[in-house]
Every structure is written in structure tokens, then in C-alpha cells.
Amino acid sequence: MNLTEEVRLYGLIGDPVAGSRSPWIHNTVFNELGLKAAYLAFHVEPTRLGASIAGFRAIGMGGFNITIPHKQTVIGHLDGLDPFAEKLGAVNTVAVTPEGLIGYNTDGPGLVSVLRRQIGPIEDKKVLILGAGGAARGIAGSLMYNGVKEVGICNRTWTKADALIRDLEIFGKAHIVDREDFKNYDLVINTTSVGMYPFEDATPVDVKYLKPDAYVCDIVYKPRRTRLIREAEATGHKVVFGIDMLIEQAVLAEQIWFSLSDEQVDRARTLLQTELMKALQPTEGEKK
Ligand code: NAP
Numbered sequence: 001m002n003l004t005e006e007v008r009l010y011g012l013i014g015d016p017v018a019g020s021r022s023p024w025i026h027n028t029v030f031n032e033l034g035l036k037a038a039y040l041a042f043h044v045e046p047t048r049l050g051a052s053i054a055g056f057r058a059i060g061m062g063g064f065n066i067t068i069p070h071k072q073t074v075i076g077h078l079d080g081l082d083p084f085a086e087k088l089g090a091v092n093t094v095a096v097t098p099e100g101l102i103g104y105n106t107d108g109p110g111l112v113s114v115l116r117r118q119i120g121p122i123e124d125k126k127v128l129i130l131g132a133g134g135a136a137r138g139i140a141g142s143l144m145y146n147g148v149k150e151v152g153i154c155n156r157t158w159t160k161a162d163a164l165i166r167d168l169e170i171f172g173k174a175h176i177v178d179r180e181d182f183k184n185y186d187l188v189i190n191t192t193s194v195g196m197y198p199f200e201d202a203t204p205v206d207v208k209y210l211k212p213d214a215y216v217c218d219i220v221y222k223p224r225r226t227r228l229i230r231e232a233e234a235t236g237h238k239v240v241f242g243i244d245m246l247i248e249q250a251v252l253a254e255q256i257w258f259s260l261s262d263e264q265v266d267r268a269r270t271l272l273q274t275e276l277m278k279a280l281q282p283t284e285g286e287k288k
């Protein structure tokens with residue numbers, strides 16, 4: 001990358017940020033598309049969030065991402081919010097505009113965009129979400145915001161599922177679902193970390209409990225083909241990979257920061273598919 005004076009800075013703030021794939025993902029796309037931009041990760045503790053945002057304004061950052069634990073607290077430092085981020089009360093992407101700093105959320109919308117492209121309309125789907133953590137919240141909120149027929153939630157810790165359902169009331173009514181009722185759902189999304197490397201032998205649900213023609217999506221992306229995805233494919237379910245959500249939430253952020261053409265968006269997606277597939281292979285050390 002040629003770091004001339006024309007290059008604008010983009011970045012991620014979080015605590016921690018070590019291990020984040022965002023710098024690699026965004027710099028890979030910036031290079032491919034010839035954008036005059038560079039992306040860095042900034043470790044910002046909660047007490048320094050306001051000062052960091054003030055600094056970002058002062059130096060004219062191009063835009064930035066926000067991760068845990070700042071997704072909610074950053075809102076008080078922004079000048080405006082997109083309607084979905086406002087309703088969810090969480091921001092992961094900030095655009096620097098003539099009107100000031102505007103917050104967006106691309107986590108759930110990233111998966112919704114993937115689902116629309118891969119399985120078609122979602123408005124007629126009853127969706128079962130396994131898990132009730134941070135990812136479940138953004139995904140359930142975005143699905144409800146986009147008008148899915150029903151959202152059911154099943155989580156190991158019942159009280160967390162109950163708390164999530166109360167949190168989601170602003171979007172509508174979600175329900176707690178027991179295993180006997182899994183067969184009522186057209187799309188099942190695993191948002192738990194079960195099956196994630198290095199616990200690849202684990203699965204959050206036996207596919208025999210699912211509707212035979214349900215779509216099965218696992219947002220775990222390492223390994224790409226989790227045990228849940230393998231078993232779903234073996235029993236004839238159509239599947240959606242977590243890696244596509246990872247790519248799409250980054251591409252949506254770039255669409256917010258730059259006016260990318262459809263051709264540029266397709267190039268970014270294709271490149272990230274290839275490069276992430278290589279990057280997510282277990283290293284020699286991990287194989288041992
Ligand atoms: P989180 O807030 O910590 O939530 C973790 C969820 O997993 C909780 O519902 C937890 O249940 C459940 N869980 C953990 N271990 C379990 C076990 N042994 N048995 C049953 N349930 C278990 O994490 P998160 O941020 O939501 O992330 C969850 C997963 O999504 C991670 O694997 C992450 O890598 C992945 N993710 C992928 C993307 C993507 O772009 N593809 C984006 C975000 C996250 P309890 O409430 O009972 O503890």
C-alpha cells in the first residue's frame with residue numbers, strides 16, 4: 001500500500017481488539033479496489049472512549065467500526081443514527097459525514113442481506129435462533145425489523161433468553177421455543193459458539209429435531225463447515241455459512257463509507273471468500 005498524503009484512515013475501536021480480523025479484511029478490500037484508505041485497530045478502554053472519538057473527529061478519520069464493549073456507549077458521542085441502529089441501541093459502524101458522525105449497525109443486516117440473496121424472501125419465514133448472546137440480539141432485531149413472520153429463541157440459559165425477548169419488544173414479540181417445537185421453523189440460525197474451533201465435534205442441535213426442509217445457518221465461521229452444517233447437508237437441508245455474514249457486515253460498512261458500485265461490491269465479496277477461506281484454515285500449530 002502506497003501511504004501518500006491522500007490516504008484516509010479508517011479503523012476499529014474496542015477493548016480488546018487483539019485478534020480482530022477487521023484490519024486484514026478491510027485492508028484486503030481497500031487494496032483490491034484501489035481505494036486510498038488504510039485501516040488500523042485501536043485498543044480503547046471505556047474511560048478513553050470520548051477522547052478517542054474527539055480525536056477521530058479532529059484528525060478527519062474516514063470512518064470507523066466499533067466493537068465490544070463500546071457498541072452501546074458510543075451512541076452518546078455521535079451526531080445521528082440510522083433508524084435500525086437507533087432502534088437496536090447498538091452501533092458497529094460510524095460514517096464521517098458533513099452532518100457529523102452517523103452510527104449504523106451492519107451485524108444483523110449483514111446476515112439478512114446474505115439470507116435474502118441465498119434463500120430469497122424472508123418475510124414468510126418462521127425463524128428459530130439458537131443462542132441469546134450479542135450476535136443473537138443483532139440478528140433477531142434485524143430479522144424482526146425486516147418483517148420475518150416469527151422469531152423463536154432457544155438458549156441454554158433460560159433467563160438470558162427471557163431477557164433477550166424483553167429487549168426485543170421494541171421490534172415485536174419473540175417467543176421462547178422448546179426442542180419439541182423446532183419442527184415449526186423454516187430457518188434455523190445457530191448464534192451460539194458451540195461447534196467453533198477448537199470444539200469442532202460439538203453441535204448445538206441434532207438435525208433430526210428440525211423440519212426436513214428447513215434452511216440451516218451457522219454463524220460460526222471457523223471451521224467454515226461446522227458439524228451442524230455437515231449434518232444438515234447430509235440430511236438434505238440447504239445451508240448458509242457464517243463466513244458469508246462475516247464478509248457481508250464488512251462489505252456493508254464499506255458501502256456506507258464509500259459509494260461502491262455493484263461491480264466493486266461483487267469483487268470485494270468474491271475476493272474475501274477466497275482469501276478468508278485460506279486464512280481460516282488451521283495453522284500447523286493448531287493442527288497439532
Ligand atoms: P456471546 O454473547 O458470548 O453468546 C454466546 C452464546 O452461546 C450464548 O447464547 C451462550 O449461552 C451460548 N453458548 C456458549 N457455550 C455454550 C454451550 N456449551 N452450550 C450451549 N450454549 C452455549 O457470543 P456472541 O458474540 O453472540 O457470538 C456467538 C458466536 O457467533 C461466536 O462463535 C462468534 O464467533 C460467532 N459470530 C459470528 C459472526 C459472523 O460474522 N459470522 C458475528 C458475530 C459472532 P448461555 O447464555 O447459556 O451462556
